[in-house]
Amino acid sequence: MSFKLITLVVIVLGALAVAQLVRLYEHSSKLRNRREEDIPNRDNKLNANMMLGFMILLFGGFIWLMLKYGYTGRGVAASEHGVTTDWLLNINFILIVTVFFLTNFLLYFFAFKYVRKPGVKAYYYPHNNKLELIWTVVPAIVLAFIIILGLKTWNEVTDEAKKEAVRVELFSEQFKWTARYAGKDNKLGYFDYKLTTDKNQLALLTTATLDSAIRLMEIGSHDGSIMGIKLLEEKLNDPKNIFIPKDRVKMETDLDRKTRLLRLLYQMRSRHNSKVDAYAYDDVIETDTLHLVKNQDYEFNFRAKDVIHSAYFPHFRVQVNTVPGLTTRFKFKPTISTKEMREKMNNPNFNYVIMCNKICGGAHYKMKMIVVVDTPAQYKAWMASKKTFKETFLTVAEASPADAPAATDTLVAVK
């Protein structure tokens, strides 16, 4: 409250003070018979000098920022292509910083030098074809050079991955990342978003996941948190139940939607070839930390569950959006292990990271996953501790009573 009052008082007093100053100024102008549009030489010269002063400030500030904050942020590129793009970035920077200094210097210097002087008339100089040609052609040549270098790098970076590159998938959702390694066969299992269940968060496609998705659609989850078609129908048809219209409409829409999705699931199952199950079963899913091996080629696939996210590995110079309904990809090869990078960055707590870099909701800024680059031996030891999708899904599914008729009873009981 007091803050508001003080702000208000300051604003009012400030406005009054300025008003008084302006009136004073106007009276003195009137006395000296000076009009607003007649800029006195003294004012003119002052502004010209300030132009030069500002130039020094701008250039000085830039140099200070470069010295203090120039390349400290992300450290050296920790991937093979990153070294190339960083090199190209530096070339471009040298070029544009030169242009920045040169043209800004000319601008502020001209502003300073050619300020109006009594008795000196401006030089009538409407055009000069030769000059204009020069400054069309020279930028064109420089740009051609930039374009050629840039496209060459771009083609290399976006080219197909080597055959032996390890396949990894990153799955994004509000607000976390999940990694999936392709396993022994180095082939990622197929997926379809309709197969998503609690035990199959990444919607992998196997005969068993199809069955469990159909079961979920038909009879719901065993804890009753998700209602299946059967229960919905029962509830809606039970004359003893009275719903407010809004709830009823919602349940009916829900039922319709689930019925249509179920039909699609049945179609999918009728076409399903159980041979592809193996692709998914040996996949390894990791929700905590992404482990990579130094000097190993990787081919990453990216998926999104809900909205667009962006997989951004600042230290590897990798970035690509993850888009619902579309699989995107990026290949890269980490070249510096986490341990080495900690030494380079002189920060024992440093870690590689993957951040979300496309606005995706309130906790967007927290959506990240730590990345660790290991030696092959470390990686092998870590991977050995991991379970495959088959181990996690099938054992859990068998242990759960979801497929038994008893499940329906619990559902009814919970209601």
Next chain:
Amino acid sequence: MAAVAQHGHHDAHAHDHHEEGFVSKYIFSEDHKMIGKQYLITAIFMGIVAMLLSILFRIQLAWPGESSDFLSMFLGETWAPGGVLKENMYLGLVTIHGTIMVFFLLTGGLSGTFSNLLIPLQIGARDMASGFLNMLSYWMFFLSSIIMLSSLFIETGPAMAGWTIYPPLSALPQAVEGSGLGMTLWLVSMTIFIASSLIGSLNYIVTVLNLRTKGMKMTRMPLTVWAFLVTAVLGVLSFPVLLSAALLLMMDRLAGTSFYLSDIIVNGEMLENHGGSPLLYQHLFWFLGHPEVYIVLLPALGLSSEIISTNSRKPIFGYRAMIGSILAIGFLSFIVWGHHMFVTGMNPFLGSVFVFTTLLIAIPSAVKVFNYLTTLWRGSLTFTPAMLFAVGLVSTFITGGVTGIILADSALDIAVHDTYFVVAHFHVVMGMSAVFGMFAGVYHWFPKMYGRMLNTRLGYAHFWVTLVGAYGVFFPMHFVGLAGAPRRYYDNSVYNEFDSVAGDMILDLNVIITIFAIIASIGQLIFLFNFFYSIFRGPVAVQNPWKSNTLEWTTPVEHVHGNWPGELPTVHRWPYDYSKPGAAEDFIPQTVPLADGEEEH
């Protein structure tokens, strides 16, 4: 032709001095000068709001999680409980700040104000081709402004998907609360805005093409009018595409269609939508979005061309090359939109095409810069506040332009895409340049708008505070971006979990940036005071205070309906005959016939 045909009618009209009522003079006015002023004041108001929003989120960025009286004063307990900004509202503020700045201040405000004011005055027309449509255009702009502002006050908050409102985030209220009613209001507001902009643009085009006075050939038009013309053409060709993007989004939200949605599970709910593509939206959006950059920039460049030439007392260097570059920029702006989408999953080959076309734009831009520099060279510069802002514009156009070369190069964009480097780039090249152009225009044509003079000394103070403040905000921001900081992050202290050194650096810079932002916005109070004070109390202007050549300075200081009390002026020369050898004065208005043996430029 049309201008000549209208002479008789208007002359008769201009002589009967009927008194206009308050409503028809100030509110539902069909006079282009009044409509221009209405646009300006609405845009200034919107600009203040958008600037205030930016200060609110800048406070959060510099001092994350600290309680601030300022925040709780403006946002209250709902959006800043205990003076700490809510995550969702942060996104809302960012979104509405961007939307207002780009569309309401720099499109509606800049083009709306100066196209309206200057097109008829500089080509020698009595008014716009259609005064009624012109009025309609303003009132639709006003309505859309009100709707956009109202979305700040609803329970679920304003749109929160960023000013580019990419679906699915903007399509799914389950994903973020602002995608409910807030987004609906955003879409409705923008739909009306687009209609307003289209009507306005068509009017500008028709006026420039048909209502030029006798002798006003296309190659004798001031560069301002050229810039407004090309801007209007860009608007007419690109805004309908944004409308289609918005309508499809509206249908995805309300009618259950799947233009942009596919295979989505949000908040545990499995949606049926299948086959849509979020990339389709991005293509449609940026097909407007990129020309939009030039819709914002070209008028500013046009205004500054005129101001620099007048105050250098020299013809603009390379008049035809300047027209050529405006046309080239206008054309190229339609085939570069994909550079916003290098890392969206778009086909990389398509990306390479956009690299090529985008870097081509640097050529006409470079030509413009060099022409400005040569215009200053050996001039006799008078630093009016307008001239200062115009020189500032050239500086920001260079500084922001060169970083565009990095971003246009797809291989380099990978590392800096969606970081603060991008934010810094477009704020300098588009934000600062366009705002400087707008200020330059206001200072220069204020006497024409209100018949009074602005205070010069306050103008100086305003310029220097703004220049230092704005550079102080956006220059360090490049370094935040190069450190890798993603934009639209509510709190950069998440860096402490993996790289506290980089985190500290980003936070340090953010404090510097916020302090400069506060200084720069307080500096705008000087302008506001000067502007509103001078409307009523400023010294009365003379007819041609800047000794300028263009036609608007041949009209009387007191506004008359129809602009010129007698016949329309006849044009005999181009508008840039400053300091022509052999002439007595250092300026020769366009209405002065060529002397014996004098050559046109």
